[in-house]
Amino acid sequence: MTTLEVGTVIAERTVHLTREDLVRYAxxxxxxxxxxYRDDVAARVGLPGVLAHGMLTMGLSVATITEWLGDTGRILDYGVRFTRPVVVDPDTGADVTVIAKVGAVADDAIRIDLTVTAADTTVLGKSQVRVRP
Structure with missing residues (x-):
């Protein structure tokens, strides 16, 4: 593996989510x-619209590094803080953008920091993956 430096972007992508994707994930x-999947229920409980599942957002985010990683068995742990929901419009859907940067390098693990946004808002905070070198 090439020597990694803190701050290096190792992967990035944007995933477009539709309401159909939410039904499939459900x-x-x-x-x-x-x-x-129901606007009326989301509105009734005070939400701004139908929301993507948190675990879907989390899974799409970590999947951004799989090509770079090569072997997902190298993942030691992964954690996030859910900071904002991903609202999925019935007509236009939602785009989730993930930028993966090297956050720390040690002999026993590499920390990858994921910046995850939708509609120009960070939706996952402290999203970090630790992997074996």
């Missing part, structure tokens, strides 16, 4: 909370 995950 079926795969078993999370059928109606805030993920």
């Amino acid at each position: 079926g795969a995950s078993g999370d059928f909370n109606p805030i993920h």
Whole structure:
């Protein structure tokens, strides 16, 4: 592996989510909370609209580094703080952008910091993946 420096961008991508994606994820995950597919329910509980599942956002984010990583078995741990929801418009959907940068390098692990945004707002805070070198 090439020598890594703190601050180096190792991967980035934008994923477009649609309401159909949320329905598919609900079926795969078993999370059928109606805030993920019904505007009326989301409005009734005070949300700004139908929201992407937090675990979907989290999974899409860490998947950004899989090509760079090569072997996902190198992941030691992964954690995030959910800071803002991803609102998925019924017509235009939502774009989730992920930028993965080297945050720290040690002999036993490399920390990758993920900046995750939607609609110019950070949606995952302290999103960090530790991987084996």
